[in-house]
Amino acid sequence: MVRTPQVECAPRTAIQQQQLQRLQATVERVFTNVPFFAEKMKDAGVKPADIRTLADLKNLPFTTKQDLRDTYPFGLFACPKDDVVRLHATSGTTGKPAVVGVTRNDIAFWSELVARALSAAGVTTGDTLHVAYGYGLFTGGLGLHYGGEALGCRVVPISSGNTQKQVMLMHDFGATALACTPSYALHLAEVINDMGYAGKMQLKCGIFGAEPWTEAMRETIEKSLNIKAFDIYGTAELIGPGVAFECPHGGGLHINEDHFLPEIIDPDTLEAVPDGEEGELVFTCITKEALPLIRYRTRDISALYTEACPCGRTIARMRRVRDRSDDMLIIRGVNVYPSQIESALLGVGQTAPHFQIIVDRKNNTDTLEILVEMPENTVLDTVGQIENLRARIDGALETTLGLSCVVKLVGPRSIQRSEGKAVRVVDKRK
Numbered sequence: 354m355v356r357t358p359q360v361e362c363a364p365r366t367a368i369q370q371q372q373l374q375r376l377q378a379t380v381e382r383v384f385t386n387v388p389f390f391a392e393k394m395k396d397a398g399v400k401p402a403d404i405r406t407l408a409d410l411k412n413l414p415f416t417t418k419q420d421l422r423d424t425y426p427f428g429l430f431a432c433p434k435d436d437v438v439r440l441h442a443t444s445g446t447t448g449k450p451a452v453v454g455v456t457r458n459d460i461a462f463w464s465e466l467v468a469r470a471l472s473a474a475g476v477t478t479g480d481t482l483h484v485a486y487g488y489g490l491f492t493g494g495l496g497l498h499y500g501g502e503a504l505g506c507r508v509v510p511i512s513s514g515n516t517q518k519q520v521m522l523m524h525d526f527g528a529t530a531l532a533c534t535p536s537y538a539l540h541l542a543e544v545i546n547d548m549g550y551a552g553k554m555q556l557k558c559g560i561f562g563a564e565p566w567t568e569a570m571r572e573t574i575e576k577s578l579n580i581k582a583f584d585i586y587g588t589a590e591l592i593g594p595g596v597a598f599e600c601p602h603g604g605g606l607h608i609n610e611d612h613f614l615p616e617i618i619d620p621d622t623l624e625a626v627p628d629g630e631e632g633e634l635v636f637t638c639i640t641k642e643a644l645p646l647i648r649y650r651t652r653d654i655s656a657l658y659t660e661a662c663p664c665g666r667t668i669a670r671m672r673r674v675r676d677r678s679d680d681m682l683i684i685r686g687v688n689v690y691p692s693q694i695e696s697a698l699l700g701v702g703q704t705a706p707h708f709q710i711i712v713d714r715k716n717n718t719d720t721l722e723i724l725v726e727m728p729e730n731t732v733l734d735t736v737g738q739i740e741n742l743r744a745r746i747d748g749a750l751e752t753t754l755g756l757s758c759v760v761k762l763v764g765p766r767s768i769q770r771s772e773g774k775a776v777r778v779v780d781k782r783k
Contacts, residue, residue, distance in 0.1 A: 358469065358472070360611055361469065361609075361667070368611065371611055373406065376404060376410065377401070378639075379638065379647075380401045381401040383431050383647060384400075386431045387431050389424055389428055390429075390647060394414065397413065397414045399413055399414075407614070410616070410637065415648045416647055416648055416650070418652075421452065422449045427452065427454070431643065431645050432456060432642050432643050436642065437455065438457055439455050441453040441589055441593070443589050453590060454643035455592075455641075456642040456643050459592070459641055459642055463496065463499065463500075464500050465503060466609050467595040468503040469609065470583075470594070471500055471530070473583070473599065473600040474581070474583040475581070475601070476501070477505075478504070480506045480557075481506065481509060481528045481530070482497070482509065482530045483509045483519070483523050483528035484497045484508060484509060484533075485511055485513055485531065485532065485533035485537060486532055487773050491589070492589045492594065493532075493534075493562070494510065494513075496593040500594075513537065513772040513773050514772045516772065519541065519544075520544050521548070523545075524554060527555045528554070529555050529557050530556070530560065531556055531558075531578070532559070534564050534771070535564065535566040535570055535574060536775035538559055538561055538574050538578065539570075539573065539577065539706055539707070540772070542578050545578070552579075554579075556580050557580055557581065558582070559578065559581075559582045560583050560585050560598075561574070562584060562586055563594070563773075563774055564774045564775060566692075566695075567675055567696045569695065570695060572699075573706045583598070585598050585606075586671070590649060591636055591649065595609065596636065597609065597670075597671055599673075600666065601664070602663045602664045604670065605658055605662075605671055605673065606672075608668055608670065611639075612638070613636045613637065613638060614637040615634065616636075616648070616657075617630065617655065617657050618635055618650075619633075620633040628656075628658060632655075633650060633651070633653070633654060634654070634674070636649050636651060637649070652677050654674065654677065657671055658671075675692040685719050685756055687756045689721070689756075691710060691777040693754060694754070697750050697753040698725060698746065698750075701745050704728065705728040707770075708726065708768065709723070709776075709778075710724075711724065711779045712779070712780045712782055713782065720759070721756070721757075721758035722758065723758055723760050724768060725762055726766075727764060729766075
């Protein structure tokens with residue numbers, strides 16, 4: 354089965370009319386059923402009847418992850434608890450998690466959204482989808498699983514871990530599509546090579562998400578696995594993977610605007626920024642039954658584009674998320690994102706696509722150390738060659754970051770591999 358993207362290609366006027374109707378219904382429902390939202394709207398001086406146009410969205414109050422934690426576990430649910438058929442939670446390591454509930458209808462439309470993403474990547478009923486996202490409270494595994502089944506392809510629910518077995522089954526089952534984090538895709542590529550399966554896989558595409566990744570990382574994955582790599586975007590609080598997805602034309606991720614209203618705001622002033630300008634991504638859920646969040650601040654840094662894509666889809670696109678404000682480090686007064694370091698290292702070449710950032714504080718001064726892994730079979734015969742490579746990396750990082758750091762070249766496979774989201778930063782200041 355090849356999906357026909359009818360909704361995604363509708364005239365924008367039709368999309369906006371549907372959005373307004375769904376927004377008005379959602380605002381009325383949360384005002385009536387969720388005391389937290391009702392109180393916030395009253396504090397902002399807004400009533401459901403005040404939402405007459407999409408432009409009125411800006412008058413509604415924002416929601417944050419802290420709001421979910423403060424109302425833990427079910428304080429933001431907009432439906433009876435008996436209607437909730439599954440509970441997910443965010444993967445935060447400290448404090449209360451953000452709890453996410455879904456109804457049967459939520460699961461049905463979520464499955465359709467992920468099916469759209471898979472179809473855009475070229476997955477059809479004839480394909481075998483190897484799902485190596487984690488299953489459980491994390492939404493990635495079940496999200497891709499249900500999307501694959503909705504599309505009608507064969508789904509292998511392998512989850513994460515046990516990488517050698519994964520590689521064997523990918524080969525033996527004839528996996529043609531891979532779904533996992535980009536960092537785990539790189540690890541799979543290493544093990545495929547180790548086990549002698551290089552050039553013997555049937556993979557044609559990969560659907561990767563759950564962590565920011567750069568264009569340089571995409572090129573490395575595509576070369577290592579001989580596939581076409583596609584980005585899929587989502588957060589557990591909104592629904593999970595499937596909020597937005599890439600098509601083969603690139604140029605950003607298509608947002609499923611019939612279910613999520615996107616905005617880009619200046620994170621300092623909280624005012625909207627024009628199309629194409631960078632800011633913080635904000636979403637309003639307009640179809641969710643269990644947890645319809647209003648103006649949810651994702652902390653992801655992106656930009657919006659509303660012109661039609663060459664693929665024919667008319668829904669808005671968002672720039673790929675390379676950075677999260679939550680991931681930003683402040684080193685000696687300078688804002689540093691892990692993605693900047695990744696881009697600089699991959700631009701230099703001669704290193705493996707694995708690194709770790711170690712931040713510490715000594716004598717009341719922040720220190721930044723970057724462990725950079727060398728690829729296997731790399732031969733640097735002299736101290737001069739090693740120092741030359743280190744100097745090139747040093748220069749690239751200082752140019753990119755605007756501050757100096759200590760670069761340590763480490764041996765192949767010495768940085769621990771991730772079977773889920775990569776752990777890029779060790780902040781010893783905490």
